[in-house]
Amino acid sequence: MKRWLMLGTVLALFSPIFAQEDLRQAEELYRQGKFSAALTSYENCLKNYPKDPFVYYNIGNCYFKMGSKGLAAANYYRAFRLAPRDADIRHNLELTLAAGGERLVPAGVPVVLHKLFFGLSYNELKGLVYILFWLTCLLAWIGLLRRKLSYWTLVACIGLTLCAGWLYARGRLEQENLAVIASPSAEIRSGPGTNFPASASAAQGHLVTIQDEKDAWYQVILPSQGLRGWIEKDTVEKI
Amino acid sequence: MHRKLFLLIAFLGLATAAVAQVVLSASTDKTALSLDDELTLSVEVTGISGNVTMPQLPSLPAFNVYSREVEQSTINGRTTLLFRYTMVPRFVGNAEIGPITFSYNNQTYRTDPITVRVYRGNAAQTTAQTAAAHAPLQADTQPDPHLPPLEAALSKQAQAKAGEPFFLVAAVSNRTPYVNEAVSLSVRFYYSRSFYDAPYQKPTVSNLFIEDEGSVEGKQTIGDMVYHYQEQRYQLTAAEPGKATIGPAAVRYKTGSSPFAAFDRLFGGAAVSPDRTVLSAPITLSVRELPAGKPASFYGAVGSGYTIKAQASSDRVEAGQAVNLTVTVKGPGNLKATQNLTFPALDGFKIYPAAPESGRIASSARSYKTFKAVLVPAASGIYTIPSFAWSYFNPDTHAYKTLQTDPLTVTVVAATKTESGFNFSNAQVSSNGVQALTNDILYLKMIHAPAENFLVKAGRLYLVNIAAIVLLVITFLFAVLGRKKLVRQKIWVHTKAQLKKASSAQEIADATCTYLAQRLDIHTGSLPLKDILATLNRHGIAPATSKAFAVLWRQLEAQRFAPAGFNANNHAELAAYASRVLKQIEEELK
Numbered sequence: 001m002k003r004w005l006m007l008g009t010v011l012a013l014f015s016p017i018f019a020q021e022d023l024r025q026a027e028e029l030y031r032q033g034k035f036s037a038a039l040t041s042y043e044n045c046l047k048n049y050p051k052d053p054f055v056y057y058n059i060g061n062c063y064f065k066m067g068s069k070g071l072a073a074a075n076y077y078r079a080f081r082l083a084p085r086d087a088d089i090r091h092n093l094e095l096t097l098a099a100g101g102e103r104l105v106p107a108g109v110p111v112v113l114h115k116l117f118f119g120l121s122y123n124e125l126k127g128l129v130y131i132l133f134w135l136t137c138l139l140a141w142i143g144l145l146r147r148k149l150s151y152w153t154l155v156a157c158i159g160l161t162l163c164a165g166w167l168y169a170r171g172r173l174e175q176e177n178l179a180v181i182a183s184p185s186a187e188i189r190s191g192p193g194t195n196f197p198a199s200a201s202a203a204q205g206h207l208v209t210i211q212d213e214k215d216a217w218y219q220v221i222l223p224s225q226g227l228r229g230w231i232e233k234d235t236v237e238k239i
Numbered sequence: 240m241h242r243k244l245f246l247l248i249a250f251l252g253l254a255t256a257a258v259a260q261v262v263l264s265a266s267t268d269k270t271a272l273s274l275d276d277e278l279t280l281s282v283e284v285t286g287i288s289g290n291v292t293m294p295q296l297p298s299l300p301a302f303n304v305y306s307r308e309v310e311q312s313t314i315n316g317r318t319t320l321l322f323r324y325t326m327v328p329r330f331v332g333n334a335e336i337g338p339i340t341f342s343y344n345n346q347t348y349r350t351d352p353i354t355v356r357v358y359r360g361n362a363a364q365t366t367a368q369t370a371a372a373h374a375p376l377q378a379d380t381q382p383d384p385h386l387p388p389l390e391a392a393l394s395k396q397a398q399a400k401a402g403e404p405f406f407l408v409a410a411v412s413n414r415t416p417y418v419n420e421a422v423s424l425s426v427r428f429y430y431s432r433s434f435y436d437a438p439y440q441k442p443t444v445s446n447l448f449i450e451d452e453g454s455v456e457g458k459q460t461i462g463d464m465v466y467h468y469q470e471q472r473y474q475l476t477a478a479e480p481g482k483a484t485i486g487p488a489a490v491r492y493k494t495g496s497s498p499f500a501a502f503d504r505l506f507g508g509a510a511v512s513p514d515r516t517v518l519s520a521p522i523t524l525s526v527r528e529l530p531a532g533k534p535a536s537f538y539g540a541v542g543s544g545y546t547i548k549a550q551a552s553s554d555r556v557e558a559g560q561a562v563n564l565t566v567t568v569k570g571p572g573n574l575k576a577t578q579n580l581t582f583p584a585l586d587g588f589k590i591y592p593a594a595p596e597s598g599r600i601a602s603s604a605r606s607y608k609t610f611k612a613v614l615v616p617a618a619s620g621i622y623t624i625p626s627f628a629w630s631y632f633n634p635d636t637h638a639y640k641t642l643q644t645d646p647l648t649v650t651v652v653a654a655t656k657t658e659s660g661f662n663f664s665n666a667q668v669s670s671n672g673v674q675a676l677t678n679d680i681l682y683l684k685m686i687h688a689p690a691e692n693f694l695v696k697a698g699r700l701y702l703v704n705i706a707a708i709v710l711l712v713i714t715f716l717f718a719v720l721g722r723k724k725l726v727r728q729k730i731w732v733h734t735k736a737q738l739k740k741a742s743s744a745q746e747i748a749d750a751t752c753t754y755l756a757q758r759l760d761i762h763t764g765s766l767p768l769k770d771i772l773a774t775l776n777r778h779g780i781a782p783a784t785s786k787a788f789a790v791l792w793r794q795l796e797a798q799r800f801a802p803a804g805f806n807a808n809n810h811a812e813l814a815a816y817a818s819r820v821l822k823q824i825e826e827e828l829k
Binding site for chain 1: 583584586623678679680681682683684685686687688691692693694695696697698699700701703704707708710711714715717718
């Protein structure tokens with residue numbers, strides 16, 4: 001029993017070193033230009049760290065170097081959702097989207113405002129709203145017991161309302177079925193089948209919003225162009 | 240003395256004889272080769288002096304001879320001439336190089352014929368052996384049983400017309416080619432007599448591209464007649480599947496009828512025969528469509544023995560300097576008709592493709608196509624230009640085959656001068672001399688992301704929200720509903736304390752009235768006892784308690800209106816009594 005405890009302690013102490021080792025090996029492959037092998041290594045790493053934005057970022061880098069800018073954009077977007085304040089992730093995402101004619105910051109929106117809006121990840125924002133709610137409850141509780149609600153209770157209520165609105169807006173974006181064109185080009189058809197004429201084609205890296213699906217087809221909207229149509233599932237990568 | 244003289248004469252005589260002996264030999268550098276290979280035929284003549292003529296090569300229908308070299312060396316007055324002929328085979332099968340003749344001092348020397356085996360593609364035996372043929376031999380006029388198909392077809396047609404002094408035959412190497420597969424067409428004009436002015440008219444073709452491949456001359460014995468012939472060679476490629484036709488070729492010739500025919504012809508005399516025309520038979524090809532399953536890197540080439548090679552003009556350049564990338568494809572058929580190679584985007588390079596070049600390899604049935612692109616690296620580093628894929632269809636195996644170039648490595652060092660001569664779209668020069676060359680993604684993250692912060696962790700505690708809501712509701716309910724009870728308890732406690740402290744009837748009365756007013760909302764200022772009791776009844780106070788209250792009330796009134804009859808003991812008793820009555824009321828109100 002004592003031995004097992006000691007082994008467990010040693011493993012716990014060295015697990016961060018083991019975790020960094022797999023990243024080091026993948027980085028070595030990437031540096032040698034073996035992007036495909038590096039990608040495989042990072043994807044294995046993702047099994048142990050499914051919520052690590054840096055692993056998504058590195059996967060995006062591998063895809064970018066392999067010329068798959070659509071898949072690169074999808075992975076940068078996943079990393080951005082988890083760590084929106086990271087400047088490297090934002091840079092690479094903006095660069096990749098720009099290659100596909102897309103923008104991270106919508107036209108007309110100040111960059112500062114965009115950065116403020118994405119200052120916290122969705123999970124962080126949810127935590128903030130929870131904490132504000134608990135604070136408001138506490139202050140109300142004290143006020144009720146003391147038969148006098150304090151000024152701070154009002155401030156907490158206003159803060160909670162604003163943050164709840166912010167969370168709601170971010171939640172709407174999170175629930176948006178965003179996807180990116182992953183094949184070199186994709187045809188947008190008027191119906192879910194190749195017998196329907198292609199009304200437009202989109203290059204890889206374009207963002208689309210999935211509205212519906214039927215068999216092997218998605219009904220999508222291209223927000224940047226305002227186009228609507230059907231696209232083969234194989235040609236897009238859901239974010 | 241005589242003996243010495245005799246020996247000297249004998250030595251000189253033997254030496255002269257040795258010098259005068261001429262030896263002719265022929266050899267090839269290999270006995271087996273593929274269609275892609277070259278064959279070197281070496282003819283060596285030794286023991287000659289003075290002016291000599293060239294050796295006479297036999298007819299070589301199975302080869303294209305495109306290079307000749309002569310090497311001369313003289314040792315001890317003996318001259319050796321070495322003639323080297325570089326040849327490319329035309330057909331698969333056994334190819335024979337007939338006897339080579341050499342005339343010197345009115346004597347003719349001949350070599351043995353040499354047979355080499357020609358294989359398709361790269362299937363040639365790698366252990367090609369050097370063959371040599373020495374010693375003179377008589378010419379062999381027997382037909383070669385291993386003739387290639389085209390030659391066999393021409394010979395068969397010629398045999399059928401044996402005896403005619405002039406005739407024209409045409410044959411193709413393949414009657415059922417695939418689209419864009421190279422087909423050889425030979426048109427051969429046989430003549431056994433001299434002729435004057437024989438203009439040739441090439442055949443017309445439909446659904447075919449035709450390219451001239453030059454002409455050869457030769458001699459052939461058919462039956463018991465010796466014919467000379469002139470052969471015109473073409474290469475055909477079909478553009479579309481279906482029928483393709485080759486019309487008849489024609490030769491219009493005139494023959495002379497007298498030894499002075501040339502003069503007679505010059506002056507328009509009748510010694511020259513009228514125009515006669517010989518035609519070849521038309522040929523129809525059935526062009527097959529290429530099978531499905533074309534690879535993405537298939538650009539239309541059909542044949543076998545293709546090669547591809549990629550080459551960079553330099554493997555070390557400065558950033559901003561150009562590297563010329565050349566990809567060359569060689570192989571049979573007309574590569575000009577194939578589509579152009581698509582250069583993929585290369586990370587770190589700007590690519591400027593140039594127009595491809597194509598043409599025929601000299602004296603060969605093979606052609607080439609060269610694709611060029613100028614690569615301009617944007618920044619320093621070690622770059623790998625990946626391999627390029629190029630596919631062709633092999634009609635022998637009926638399958639597509641893909642060739643790959645070797646990847647190339649280019650080392651790019653930092654530019655030593657800022658003027659690159661190229662306009663980078665993303666380049667920006669700042670005032671401090673730093674030039675942005677290109678926009679690339681940032682490097683990898685070398686560590687895992689930091690652990691989740693407290694906000695993320697708090698976001699998971701949704702059960703706490705429920706607890707907070709429950710607590711708030713409880714507090715609210717407690718605050719709203721428990722308030723009256725608290726107030727009531729407070730009134731009774733306060734009244735009890737006042738009664739305990741009361742030292743006069745007035746204080747007892749005030750405490751009682753305050754209790755009634757606050758607890759039961761009975762304002763006793765001008766209210767008769769009867770109304771007070773009625774109100775008590777409405778609040779559910781028992782009649783006995785009401786009666787006790789009436790006693791208390793009357794005693795208080797009596798004390799108020801006749802205080803003289805009461806002492807301190809009476810006050811204490813009254814206060815105690817009031818306390819008991821009000822306590823009873825309080826309990827009953829609960």
